[in-house]
Amino acid sequence: GESVGLHLPTLSVQEGDNSIINCAYSNSASDYFIWYKQESGKGPQFIIDIRSNMDKRQGQRVTVLLNKTVKHLSLQIAATQPGDSAVYFCAENIDGNAGKSTFGDGTTLTVKP
Amino acid sequence: GAVVSQHPSWVICKSGTSVKIECRSLDFQATTMFWYRQFPKQSLMLMATSNEGSKATYEQGVEKDKFLINHASLTLSTLTVTSAHPEDSSFYICSARVLGRSDYGYTFGSGTRLTVV
Numbered sequence: 001g002e003s004v005g006l007h008l009p010t011l012s013v014q015e016g017d018n019s020i021i022n023c024a025y026s027n028s029a030s031d032y033f034i035w036y037k038q039e040s041g042k043g044p045q046f047i048i049d050i051r052s053n054m055d056k057r058q059g060q061r062v063t064v065l066l067n068k069t070v071k072h073l074s075l076q077i078a079a080t081q082p083g084d085s086a087v088y089f090c091a092e093n094i095d096g097n098a099g100k101s102t103f104g105d106g107t108t109l110t111v112k113p
Numbered sequence: 114g115a116v117v118s119q120h121p122s123w124v125i126c127k128s129g130t131s132v133k134i135e136c137r138s139l140d141f142q143a144t145t146m147f148w149y150r151q152f153p154k155q156s157l158m159l160m161a162t163s164n165e166g167s168k169a170t171y172e173q174g175v176e177k178d179k180f181l182i183n184h185a186s187l188t189l190s191t192l193t194v195t196s197a198h199p200e201d202s203s204f205y206i207c208s209a210r211v212l213g214r215s216d217y218g219y220t221f222g223s224g225t226r227l228t229v230v
Contacts (some may be wrong), residue, residue: 035218043119043206043221044157091155100147103156103210 010108019111023090023104029073030092035064038087047075047088051082062070077109085111102112115141117209119222126229134225135207136207141189142195143209150206151224163190197229198201 009042013019025033036044050057050064050073057064063076073090087108093103116139126132136146144165147155163169163184171177179201181193190209194201207222 006118036219036221041204041224043208043224045221048220051221061153100159100162101157105156 009105010110012110012112013080015082015111015113017080017082018048018082019109020073021075021077021107023072023073023107024077025071025092025104026077026091026102027094028068028096031101032093033064033066033073034091034093035062035073035088036091036103037084038089038106040086044089051071080109080111080113082111083087085109115209115220117220117222119205119207119225120224121225122134122223123226124228126227128198128229129196131199132227133173133191134194134205134207134227136190136192136209136222138209138220139186141209143185143190144187146184146190146212147210148182148190148192148207149206151206160192173190182205197227199229202227204230 035047037047038044047062048057048059048062050066052068055066061078065074073087077084082113087104087106090104094103118137118139120135124132146163150158150160151157159172160175160180161169161171161182165184165187169182176199179195181195184190204226206223206224209220
């Protein structure tokens with residue numbers, strides 16, 4: 001399953017499928033990007049990050065892709081599990097800007113068993 | 114490592130009273146902490162940046178006198194919502210920047226659900 005366009009508010013996938021969550025960031029000067037997972041009633045949890053000198057970074061079951069040309073970020077989750085159900089936010093940062101993050105609107109991922 | 118403890122996790126207060134929210138870095142020193150507010154089904158909005166030993170920097174539109182931030186030590190930052198009103202009801206979340214790390218503030222507290230009645 002994949003969220004398209006700027007980003008859809010929700011994405012529903014079948015357990016075991018791969019998920020792709022998209023994010024369009026706003027500031028061309030941003031050079032550090034983070035994906036967070038937020039479960040209901042909890043604070044955001046760091047998933048993976050990437051700096052602007054890279055276009056791909058892989059973690060455990062997750063991959064982040066960065067396309068600076070079109071200011072687009074995506075998070076790929078392999079073999080999505082019910083525990084992956086949450087809201088996913090991308091955040092952009094500017095090096096030297098006191099570490100402040102600007103968060104995207106978020107995508108709600110629902111994994112169907 | 115890099116755990117931020119936030120308390121209380123939820124609080125209900127009467128309109129006109131003040132509420133203090135604490136964020137502590139448990140196993141690292143946080144020179145900088147960030148305070149965010151999140152309304153239901155919305156994203157996180159940065160309210161202010163607090164630096165240990167100096168005045169906080171507030172984002173545009175955030176009232177300094179209403180949201181008092183104190184960062185008196187490298188392990189503790191507090192946010193006090195003064196004279197709270199129902200429109201202040203929200204989910205408040207802190208984030209800490211780890212001293213010496215090259216990555217920025219990606220350690221978040223668990224959040225505080227504030228309900229003003």
